[in-house]
Amino acid sequence: MGAGSPDASGGRDIRDVAVVGAGLSGCLMAVLLARRGYRVRVFERRPDPRLGAGDEGRSINLGLSQRGINALRHAGLLDRVLAHAAPMRGRVVHLPDGDLGYHPYGTSDDQILRSVLRHDLNVVLLDAAESAGVALRFDARLADLDKADGAVTLRFEDGAVVEAGTVIGADGAFSTVRARMQRGEPADYHQEFLPWGYKELSIAAGAPGDRRADPESLHVWPADGGLVVAHPNADRSLTGTIFLPLTGPGGFDALRTPDAVRAMITARFPDLTGLVPDVVEQFLSQPTGHLVTVRTAPWHWRGRVVLLGDACHAVYPFYGQGMNSAFEDCVILDGCLDRNAADHAAAFAEYQAIRKADTDVLADLSAANFVELRDRLSSPLFLARKKADLALNRLLGRRWVPLYTMISHTTTPYAEALRRSRRQNATLAWLACATAAAGTLLIHRLSRQGK
Ligand SMILES: Cc1cc2nc3c(=O)[nH]c(=O)nc-3n(C[C@H](O)[C@H](O)[C@H](O)COP(=O)(O)OP(=O)(O)OC[C@H]3O[C@@H](n4cnc5c(N)ncnc54)[C@H](O)[C@@H]3O)c2cc1C
Structure with a gap:
């Protein structure tokens, strides 16, 4: 049965796959499916990041831990990604009185995390997908999806219409695939916004030996009513994320003038002013991002549509597991397809059965770690x-x-x-x-x- 030709039931071949979203999980899954001999097309609403397009407002770098490392190894891509990554051996805690604390991440050398730029990671994955024979289409925003037992029809904002045997929704926390797949079906959907948001800050490389900007650690500034977390980059600079309440006296809404921002930074994160001389300008010019938890079910529809990553289980970023768990989804789904090659309905049901309880726990742990980072690191x-x-x-x-x-x-x-x-x-x-x-x-x- 050739991909793209009808299957035994007269429907479109289930191995003719459209992946919606060329983010992290969409690209990795596309690579794994292409290696299984599937015909894979990926549709992404943004321009091709390899052509220099920006990624405004999204987290700049990400902490890769064992689950993500394992998935990249499974796809044969680990070395290519690690070539762009910086090691994180522990946490430097910047206490409000200016003291520094240090907590190693584990007890052995293999218990370290890796920090990688989202852009670099995405480029490695896109290149790998293309080399594996995946067709990539950019500037293609999915607007609607028609479900039918024999095939799924995708409608794009520019008017393009595409038919596929199987659709993979890897289109993030506000997934269009999820919304359209669950339309008219008995489905659970719970979305919870954190009343805190975030902005990103660039922190230049410190002098060699300066522990305040150690390039092999994650940095955390716990504060009363605020939190900054910074990951190192391969060039020894750091990328910080400042988390604050969205509203209220010390929240983003109230911090709209240079004086207000300077006063907040000096009061809550005193050593940041020395490390980031233009912190006020950066703060005022960056967009504010929002954080959401998504719990939903089902994750699939009649063997024709299935969800991956944030589309089915977005979590707050405080355990550094969103991408790692999205990558782990790909390995688990790949295993389910291996065991149920001719029966996607069985494969997708097994995938959700294995995975959903775990990602629900991850959502709870991620919310709890917010409190730990913010309130307990100085206890x-x-x-x-x-x-x-x-x-x-x-x-x-x-x-x-x-x-x-x-x-x-x-x-x-x-x-x-x-x-x-x-x-x-x-x-x-x-x-x-x-x-x-x-x-x-x-x-x-x-x-x-x-x-
Ligand atoms: C501040 C912050 C820090 C984070 N830090 C970490 C960390 O350190 N470690 C970690 O593991 N995770 C981290 N995460 C979480 C991580 O970013 C996500 O979990 C991960 O990106 C999920 O991957 P995904 O493939 O599901 O979705 P995404 O990577 O978001 O990809 C979705 C893709 O779908 C595209 N898309 C959306 N809608 C459509 C449409 N209608 N049509 C076509 N394309 C569409 C988007 O443009 C995007 O490219 C962090 C998140 C935030 C916000």
Whole structure:
């Protein structure tokens, strides 16, 4: 059966695939499908980023962790991506009093994250897709989608009409494919905006040895009512993201003049003014981005349409897992297609069954990590707990793995990682109680002997 020809049921060949969205998951999935011998066309609303087009208002660089690394390795693209990446071995915490704290990400050399520019990553993926035989169409914004059992028809804003045997919706958090696929179907959809937004800041490379701009660490500035996170770039500069409430006295809405911005930065992030001399100008010229969590079901329709990445599970960026989980989707869907090559309905159902519970957990963890980064990084008790976690990991190896390690440095399914972490916490609480009880008993006995 040739791709593009009718299948046995008289419908269009299921291996004739249209991917909507040439972002991160769309490109990676296109590569994997082309390698399976599918005919793949990718449609992207933006211009080709390889021709120098901008990517305004989107996060500039991203933290790649084990799940993303594993997916890129699966596609044979890891080395090409790592050639553009900067290592992040731990977190430098810029405390409000000017002190610096440092927390390593793990206990061994392979427990590091990589920071990569979204543009560079996208270009590697687009080049790989093209080399694998994928047809790429840019400036093609999907406007509508007609579902039918035999084929799916895509209608684009410029009037183009395309028919495909299978459609993959990799068109991000505000997915048109998702909306049209679920139209008229019994479907759940829950979207939650964080009342905080973000702007990006460029931070020039620091002097060699300056820990305030260490190019091998993630940097975090926790503050009362604000948060800045910065990733290093391969050229030793950093890209910072400033997160603030959208409204209220210290929020973006109130920060519209140079004086107001300068006063806020000086009060909340004092050492940023030294590192970014034009911080006020940058702040006022950058757009404000919004952050959204999406939970939805179903993720697929009758073996003809399926969703990937942010289109089915957008999460807040605070665990650095949105792209990593979108890449992991591609590997899991690829495995489901392997096991159900002739039956996409079965493949897509299996994919959602494996994945949805995990990405729901990721949404919760990502929201919780916002509070951790913002409020707890300067708490001595919290930091002591983090140190104890790593020390127990060093002592007990795989029998004690901190939650952060399981999420970022392994491919343990998210829900399983959370269950394991809760069991560990319960054991720790039990041990603490047992030690306290034993101590009390001992003191009691000693005091009786002394009488
Ligand atoms: C501030 C910030 C920081 C982040 N940091 C990290 C991080 O460190 N690590 C991490 O893992 N994740 C991070 N993320 C999350 C990550 O960016 C996303 O999870 C990831 O991009 C999702 O990939 P995707 O392929 O699903 O969607 P996208 O990469 O958003 O791609 C969707 C594509 O679809 C296109 N499209 C949309 N609508 C249409 C249409 N109608 N027709 C045609 N094309 C369309 C878009 O133009 C886009 O190219 C961060 C996000 C933000 C906002």
